[in-house]
Amino acid sequence: MKALLSKSPGGPETLVLEDVPSPEPGDTDVVLDVKAVGVNYPDVLMIQDMYQFKPERPFSPGGEISGTIKAVGKDVTKYKVGDRVVGSIGWGGMAEEAVVDQARVRPFPESMSYEEAAALLMTYGTSYYALKDRGNCKPGESLLVLGAAGGVGLAAVELGKAMGMEVIAAASSQEKVDLAMEKGAAKGFVYDRGPLDRDQQKTLSNKIKELGGGGVDVIYDGVGGDYAEPALRAMNWDGRFLVIGFPAGIPKMPLNLTLLKSCNIVGVFWGAAVARDPEANEANIKELFEMYEAGKIKPHVSNTYPLSEGAAAISELMNRKAKGKVVVTV
Structure with missing residues (x-):
């Protein structure tokens, strides 16, 4: 072979x-x-x-x-x-x-x-574990997805919509934002390609706050790099910042922001979670297949x-x- x-x-x-x-x-x-x-x-x-x-x-x-x-x-x-x-x-x-x-x-x-x-399996498994198990996401909450047109990002958009959240899609081109909007995002915007200077980071943070009505409850960060800190600055009180991946680089976060906002930075390692609790993963995969058959998600x-x-x-x-x-x- x-x-x-x-x-x-x-x-x-x-x-x-x-x-x-x-x-x-x-x-x-x-x-x-x-x-x-x-x-x-x-x-x-x-x-x-x-x-x-x-x-x-x-x-x-x-x-x-x-x-x-x-x-x-x-x-x-x-x-x-x-x-x-x-x-x-x-x-x-x-x-x-x-x-x-x-x-x-x-x-x-x-x-x-x-x-x-x-x-x-991997994209929707990762994103469902992130939103359901690590983010404890609830209907009516706002969700920002950074890198919203990639594999895990687009899955997060669909799943956020299926879970009753208001999804804001952020991506590097209008074409990618449009795709995320087609998949269920309520709002979307194009961010600058990195690296970002301080003014660009401030603009990004302000845009998130504007579209989120002052801030967002959950951030799904599949990008990292210079995008992470300005997103964290736009987080609501008691928010959850989900760490997914770092194609733009591993960020360094000012932890004073977590104190000021009483928010959580939460790691998401789906592969290890599957090994540690296979029964929980099986239940999640079963729910994903049910969502597919109900027409709520489609890779x-x-x-x-x-x-x-x-x-x-x-x-x-x-x-x-x-x-x-x-x-x-x-």
């Missing part, structure tokens, strides 16, 4: 497509004929050795996959050959076949395509690439050009 491999640390240009042996299932594993692979920001970091987890090389990027089961281990009881499943596997997805423990795959709705299934796949062009898919995400989700098809 063919697999896209990271053999040394570096950017997408270091990835190579090679023939490798087909995997054999362990006792509790299933082997998937991979149909689609969701591309996520951890893929960008992992191939550069910049992520929390560092797989042994060579490895294939791609942490969420959908496909059909080709083979099962002798102790697999939940699935059979031919079942359609989606899996969250960390890495190893950008290949024609992938081996996964049965505990890490699940069936998905018949109405959902392979591409949509591969675009749902936006903005671009697809064949496996041979998987490096270009990762580059699109790394260069912050993606709108919604980028998917590699196999």
